Amino acid sequence: MQTLAISPLTTAQAVVSMLEVNGIDTIYCLPGVQNDPFFDALYDRTNAIRPIHARHEQACAYMALGHAMATGKPSAYVVVPGPGFLNTTAALSTAYAVNAPVFALTGQIQQAMIGRNVGLLHELPDQLSIMRGLTKWADRLRSPAEAPGMVNEAFRRLLSGRPRPVGLECAMDTWARRAPVELIAEPARPDPCPVDEEAVERAVKLLGAAARPLIVVGGGAQEAGEWVRLIAEMLDAPVMTGRMGQGVLDGRHKLSVTMPAGYRFWGEADVVLAVGTRLQPQQQNWGLDDSLKIIRIDIDSEELDRQRKPEIGIVGDAAATLKALANRLAGHNAKRNGRAEAVAETKAAAAKRIRETLAPQIGYLEAIRRALPEDGILVDELTQMGYAARLAYPTYKPRTFLSPGYQGTLGWGYATSLGAKSARPDTPVVSISGDGGFLFTAMEMATAAQHGIGVVAVVFSDGAYGNVRRIQQQSFNNRTIASDLRNPDFVKLAESFGLDAVRVKSPEELGTAISRGIAKGGPMLIDCPVGQLPDPWPLVQVPRIRPRKS
Template identity: 85%
Template sequence: MQTLTTAQTVVSMLEVNGIDTLFCLPGVQNDPFFDALYDRTNAIRPIHARHEQACAYMALGYAMAAGKPSAYVVVPGPGFLNTTAALATAYAVNAPVLALTGQIQQSMIGRNVGLLHELPDQLAIMRGLTKWADRIPSPSAAPGLVNEAFRRLLSGRQRPVALECAMDTWARRAPVEMIASAASADPCPVDEDAVERAAKLLGGAQRPMIVVGGGAQGAGAHVQRIAELLDAPVMTGRMGQGVIDGRHRLSVTAPAGYQFWGEADVVLAVGTRLQPQQQNWGIDDTLKIVRIDADSEELDRQRKPEIGIVGDATAVLKRLAERLDRHNTKRDGRAAHVGDLKAAAQKKIHELLAPQIAYLEAMRKALPEDGILVDELTQMGYAARFAWPTYKPRTFLSPGYQGTLGWGYATSLGAKVAKPDTAVLSISGDGGFMFTAMEMATAAQHGIGVVAVVFSDGAFGNVKRIQQQSFNNRTIATDLRNPDFVKLAESFGIDAVRVESPEALGAAISRGIAKGSPLLIDCPVGQFPDPWSLVTLPRIRPRKG
């Protein structure tokens, strides 16, 4: 037993559970917490931002790039509410982020007396945006609650969790029985019978395909082995990019995956919602689906699969690969067919989106193989989702279905903190970049060497094009008046350059990566070709012929 404050206990338990960085913005409700953190900065590095949203986005980028839990701490009320877009994005992309917030005095919670930063029910909001949330009521309860938070972060489907603590509880001192060991994930045994049935079904398929999402990150070696045994194309959605090397002959993105979906007889879906495939591309009785997911609720959320297996993707796929050999059949001509269809889809992408492709190819050439690209809701980001070859796991970071405009730059800072020796490239439009442009101050202060590219067209370009095409050119609220991005970056003490061609962009990125310090690249562009014919694809099943 030790006599500690709640704040000291929480800081110690964060350290026990492997937190080495806290993204933060201090304030009065958390003063005792930061005083406790002061004594542990040799173990936990505080990185403070200029806006609470950036604290949460940086924690998100850290978790996505590192594949392990991260944490941020902010004041309650408006401070916490400022982080909720990032928290919702963490929920969407299955990122293990701990949101740690203060509260008003414990005796006043829920009484609506009008105290500074009071909300009617902050904990209820937390619970609506996370897989689990709770309040720390005392020093003695803190070790168990912090470890419970990490157990939840690590177990099953990884999503954010939250803890709040009242401002007077932080400083309360009492005897505490500390927990010496970190939390661990709940065990998840492999369903051997289901794996055997899946091996038989896949082994007998003539036109198998594999679809992978974020839940397959880390299981790439087993995905690739199964794909090669089956000669099955592996479709990588936004969250699945990097599960296998994008240069592999069987790796395909959505435009080719769409065609394979239309002809498939058996689909192996790993760690993916299959949302566009099931809702938009269509399902019929001739298609059998095998789903592997850590979340039992996800398996039959839209349609009951032929075989559903709950479990860790790596463990299940390892067993599936081991059993597939004895059930596998020959598929004459399948490999050549996959290659032809993939080549045709890539040709179509290059023809439709030539200007975007030129920039993407220049950026890909400049970025090392293990370099991380953080995409955005921008013309270049839309194209990157099916035209950027991702070589390694966790090197293509996307906001998933949440589509969080403005997430990119701050998220990239967190990714760089997680991977300081890895090149990190952020791509934004001028609209999205301005959401967190002030965090160039954070990059400068903490020496976070992200290379950020702003493709500036003076508009919310995608919205403006839709207004022009679908609403008789009645454009409204889409034109933007921008600062001089080079001068703005330089005013924060960051290197900056303006480029006007793909070749110049690639050269600037290479120089920035080599230098290792923060860099902003302003890249003025015109209107790009419409990518949506490759994104919004019509129903393709039932299969014809």
Template identity: 85%
Template sequence: MKVLSTAQAVVSMLELNGIDTLFCLPGVQNDPFFDALYDRTNAIRPIHARHEQACAYMALGYAMATGKPSAYVVVPGPGFLNTTAALSTAYAVNAPVLALTGQIQQSMIGRHVGLLHELPDQLSIMRGLTKWADRITSPGEAPGLVNEAFRRLLSGRRRPVALECAMDTWARRMPVALPASPAKADPCLVDEEAVERAARLVGGAKKPLIVVGGGAQEAGPYVLQIAELLEAPVATGRMGQGVIDGRHRLSVTALAGYRFWSEADVVLAVGTRLQPQQMTWGLREDLKIIRIDIDGEELDRQRKPEIGIIGDAAVTLKALAERLGKHNARRNGRADEVAAVKSDAVKKVREVLAPQVAYLDAIRAALPEDGILVDELTQMGYAARLAYPTYKPRTFLSPGYQGTLGWGYATSLGARVARPDTPVVSISGDGGFLFTAMEMSTAAQNNIGVVAIVFSDGAYGNVKRIQQQAFNNRTIASDLHNPDFVKLGESFGIAAERVKSAAELGAAISRGLAKGGPMLIDCPVGSLPDPWALIAQPRRA
């Protein structure tokens, strides 16, 4: 046993559990923690942001780009509250993020005396936004609680967790027993009987469809093996982008998936909520659904599936692929049918959204196959769901159902820190970009080489279009007054350019990636075609 402060014990456990970067913004409640971190900066790199929201977004980007746990640390009260949009997004996209926060003095918690950064019940807020949260109250319990946090990050459905520690507890010292091994994920066994039933059902299907979500990101080879055995299209959606190569003949976006859903007799859904399919597209009584999900609560949240399998996607699909051959029927003409539907969907997107597609084509051509695109709530981001082909897992990062405007730029910085040898491009509108534009300072200070593209139209474009179309052109609170984005970028000491076409955009991205440092590209655009008729498909009878 060693005599350690709580802060030293926590830092040691972060290091033991593989945290090599800590996104942070210091403050008085965490002073002893940062003093302990000072001695371990050879192992854990602190990257401090200009706003707490960016700390959490960068941790989110790190986790999404790698699938591994990440961590951020901020002060309590307003500091923690500033991170909650990112924390709720981590919950939505199933990202393993550890939120580590300070607290007021331990004896004052819950007494409502009005101390600096005091909240009525910070721990309850944490528990409402995470899968688990707790408070460290002594040095001796710190190792166990940190390991418990990582066990939960690694086990079951990947979602954020949180720990808080009082400002006086950080510095408290006592003999501490540090474990020799990091936390391990709980075992997840294969349900052999359910897999066998699934093999029989999907193997006998005439028009099978596979739908994948974020929970299938590590299962791509088995998804592809099963898809090719079945000649089944694989519908990806936002979170499933990259599970299989978007160029593969069986990979289809949601637009083609909508057509296949209406005709399928058996659907194999892997690591996906199936939210639009079940709630919007419609559920026929004769449609049989097989669901594979690590979270048992997800299986029958909307309708009980024909077969529900709780398990890790990769392990379960491997077992399914091994059993499928002896049950698999022939499907003559299925390959031609899939090709025709996919071709029609691609053609329609390229016709309706031609301006957005041209820009997205330029981005795709400039990025290497493993390059990461960070989506935003912008006209280009909406179109990217249907028009941007993703080739590798974890290379299309989206805020999922949370739809977090302004998340993109800071999140892309975390992705680049996590994968420093992988090019990263962020796409934002002029509205969303200014949520975290000050983090160009963080990018410059740490030489984080993200190429950030701002598609500037002088408005919250989606809001303004809805006001024009649905409310008789009564536009309100949707026009924007922007800075000169090139001058703004240059004022932070990063490269900045303005482009006027898709061709110029592609060339600028290539220059930025070649230089390797942070870059801002301003791309003024006018009113763009409405993508929603292609994204929000109507319910089928």
């Protein structure tokens, strides 16, 4: 490990230096007294690390989340302790759910007072325990000398294995403490993850002999698209992409299918290759039986048999493992006459049903898809348009469809899209929200304007928490409660923050407005009033298709 000459530094200076060494060029932040020395140290390095300060701590963490999801690389945020840190925990739990490498850096009260419950400003009974419950690793900085090693350890853990968030906290007096520090000159490296050659050989033989293979990909396959495509074409196997797997295989590819078609293929498959996915809806809801053989590839050994032990479980990096599998498959692969035609027919039938069931949503989604270039990023939300997008929006490139995964974090979308755009400033970014979710972080339009973050935000406004209201109408005899909303004039609200804003009334007008917003490059809000939209849940809440239990 290469180090630099020992020199007197504060803990804050050492941390900022190591963030820079590890490639952090943007930090999402909201300053406060417990972190004053950190921001003073950051001031001297703003040529290398750009601070983007938000109007609420939740947005700091959401922006870091969007940055990490759009790039696949570590991102960082820094906030004050206590309520400041707690305000970030919805985003931190979402980062945990979607396997995003987010580095949470928080302040603390004076080091000698931690855990004494004396009632100091922003004191929590045990902040570090809360942080540890929402990350894969968290610790406390206690001195300047240990800062370089601990920051690099945080990044090593971010880069190794399952890429979940990590955290460090530092007491307000420790930030300013000065001592001789030996900085580390090299960034952290991920732990090696060799290919399990023996397991790959067994998987090749099982896959090659399959009559009706199916591939299921999740977020863990985002860097393995080339090998997924090659294996799918060799097997004539449909590739099912859920929320987190969209973009692994180009949505226009003849073998790419979303969940409704994938449901039908799950019922007939004899071998499933699952890559970087929990397989939660398939295993828990769609059913398992002894005739279905599952091969799982996952970087997390605990994930392989969390619900049922697979026929073959392979712990490893998705891209490296699939490359090894692809290179051996030809020697074991059987012919599957007519399989490609059957896939096309099933895919077409599922697409027809989606269009007939969700015609208004599909019209708007098609307008968004036409307006966005191939590498344009769409950030979905817990809204009727977002639910439909997970079923029907064709994603062409990896990391261009961002979703909160199983956490289902209402209100995450707009702030997260700001992080994605700041990380990839040359890539168009569109966020879609309902009127309920958008107001969770609407004040971050000020952040977009101040920092020139050119997200095009679309608000589909129906004056309600639409999904809640529909359930109350359908399942509770129309006893609607706490679901209607009183909204501001979204156009005037956005204009008051300095954003370009427009109201549209049709898919055609929406597409035109998005194109204009992308061309102008500045932040924009589009208000799109809609009535009550068709129910997407019949396409999602489907009965077990493999009813025989093992």
